[in-house]
Amino acid sequence: MKKLFLCALAALAIVACKQAPKAETTEDTTDAAAEKTLVAYFSATGTTQAAAELLAQALEAEVFRIEPVEPYTEDDLNWRDSLSRSSVEMKDIKARPAIKALPVDLRQYKKIYLGFPIWWGVAPRVINTFIEESEFADVTIVPFATSGGSEIDEASKALAETYTNLTFESGRLLNDATPADIEAWVKGE
Ligand SMILES: Cc1cc2nc3c(=O)[nH]c(=O)nc-3n(C[C@H](O)[C@H](O)[C@H](O)COP(=O)(O)O)c2cc1C
Numbered sequence: 001m002k003k004l005f006l007c008a009l010a011a012l013a014i015v016a017c018k019q020a021p022k023a024e025t026t027e028d029t030t031d032a033a034a035e036k037t038l039v040a041y042f043s044a045t046g047t048t049q050a051a052a053e054l055l056a057q058a059l060e061a062e063v064f065r066i067e068p069v070e071p072y073t074e075d076d077l078n079w080r081d082s083l084s085r086s087s088v089e090m091k092d093i094k095a096r097p098a099i100k101a102l103p104v105d106l107r108q109y110k111k112i113y114l115g116f117p118i119w120w121g122v123a124p125r126v127i128n129t130f131i132e133e134s135e136f137a138d139v140t141i142v143p144f145a146t147s148g149g150s151e152i153d154e155a156s157k158a159l160a161e162t163y164t165n166l167t168f169e170s171g172r173l174l175n176d177a178t179p180a181d182i183e184a185w186v187k188g189e
Pocket of ligand 1: 086119
């Protein structure tokens, strides 16, 4: 009798296992997740922000603004003053101005379009703060920038040489870029 009861219990357990709903998983294993893209940018006076927003629309990507804890004032941005905050930071390759907390786990993104204004030919130091605090591992970074005329190549090269563990594309200068220009760029035209 006891044997029969144990057999019935085992049979019930097998049926229950077969019918049990699959455990829910929060991990998104679709291709879309594997290629998750973010547009992250710093903009002191709004020009790069406008380009970043057009880019995010073209990519249908999420957008994140990198914000320094201490916003840059007009005096801070005076490149003619060698003692202004931006001049002092840009003369010091180790300067890492504090940025506001990153709201999401940025390691979930596989491709980051990283935007900034060109300062003294390269990316502002807050961009270094952002990259270092993000703890990226397996990510491709595509720089984009606005400027008063300088090209982006030197800035992209400097980032790629500093962060040799990350993959950088050469990037694109988006001065006066129209939505159509940006659309064509992201489509690789
Ligand atoms: C401190 C500082 C340094 C700059 N250095 C350069 C430069 O080296 N080359 C250049 O073409 N423009 C330079 N600019 C101009 C900015 O790159 C340009 O105005 C940019 O579009 C501003 O972007 P934003 O409005 O997103 O801050 C500099 C601007 C500032 C404030």
